[in-house]
């Protein structure tokens with residue numbers, strides 16, 4: 243039997259959840275609603291993360307452009323995906339929602355501008 247502690251981030255209550263894995267049968271304690279159990283089980287089985295960072299702006303007074311992923315990516319791929327994003331440099335004008343990197347590392351996640359730079 244294995245137990246893992248999580249703090250649920252689904253709502254501001256921040257319930258402390260204990261997930262128990264008993265030979266593949268998962269159960270949760272401490273969550274005040276079903277969403278917490280779903281959150282803990284997803285974190286345990288296949289944790290996903292949203293990529294947010296900045297990329298270089300090649301010219302102009304603004305040096306960095308905020309970017310965000312359009313889909314969550316597996317947590318274990320986040321570091322490698324960030325390394326790919328750091329290779330990107332954009333030239334203005336760039337508009338919020340413009341794709342700056344497509345399908346990063348085959349994850350199905352595009353990286354788009356989070357702001358506009360004229």
Ligand code: SF4
Nearest residue numbers: 250253256257275278
């Ligand atoms: S378990 Fe439910 S009530 Fe508790 S933090 Fe998560 S979503 Fe909120």
